[in-house]
Amino acid sequence: MVVTTAQLLKWKQQQRPITVLTAWDYAFAQILDEVGLDILLVGDSLAMTALxxxxxxxxxxxxxxHHAAAVKRGAKRALVVCDLPFLTYQESEQQAIQTAGRVLKETGVQAVKLEGGNRAIAQTVTTLTRIGIPVMGHIGLTPQSVHRLGYRQQGKTPEEAERIYQEAMNLEEAGVFAIVLEHIPNELAAKITSTLSVPTIGIGAGKQCDGQVLVTSDLLGLTPKQPPFAKAYINLREMITEAAENYIDDVKHQHFPS
Incomplete structure (x- = not known):
C-alpha cells in the first residue's frame, strides 16, 4: 500500500501510530522504505548530517x-516529504509557490514541509494548499530560527505555550495534513494533539503525539553528540570505525586482498 496524506488522517482516527525517519540519499531511502516506514522526510537537517x-x-x-530526487527514487511505498530550505518561502507567497512547485515537479516527492505557524506563514500554507500542494507544518523548536530561539525547549512559559497552541490552530485552518511538534513540553503536545483533527508528529514532544520522527543519523548512532530527546538504536559510528581500522590493518599487513 502506498501511503497518502488521506491515509495519515485515517490512522489518526484509528489511533494507529505514524512512523517517520529522515533520509538524504537513495540507499537509505530504499532500506527504510522496505522496512515499512510511513513517511520519509528529506529534512533540511541533512545540511548538518550529510553536508x-x-x-x-x-x-x-x-x-x-538533488537529495530529495535521490530519496524519491528509493521510495516506493512511503510518503516522501521535503523540507523547504531557509529563505526559499518566507519572502512572499509567490516565492513559496515557485519553490514548492519546483520541489514537486523536479523530485517527484508528494509533499513539502515548512517551519512556523504565525499568520504570515499560515497564509502561505493556505495559498499552497489551495493550488493542490500538500503541506506539513512544523512548530515548537524550529531549527531555521536557531539564531533567535537556540536549541532550547520551546513552550515552557504560559505565553510561549499559548503562542505554539495558536500556531497549531492557524496551520490546521490553513490546510496542513500534519504538523511536526519539536521539543515542546509533553503536556502541550498532548493538548495540541487532542484538539487537532490532523496528525501530529512528535520529536522530543512525548508519547501523546500521533506519530514520531527521528533523524536517521541519530537513530543509527552516527551523530557525535545527539539531542537529549533522540535515541540511538545502534552505534554504527563505532562499527564503521572498527571496520575501517580492520581494513587498514589488513592492507598494511597484506591480508587483503587474500
Missing part, C-alpha cells in the same frame, strides 16, 4: 532538490 554545516541555514534549494 557538514553547523546549522540548517546554509542549505540551498538546489542541494535539497
Amino acid at each position: 557538514g554545516h553547523e546549522t540548517t541555514l546554509p542549505l540551498s534549494l538546489e542541494a535539497m532538490l
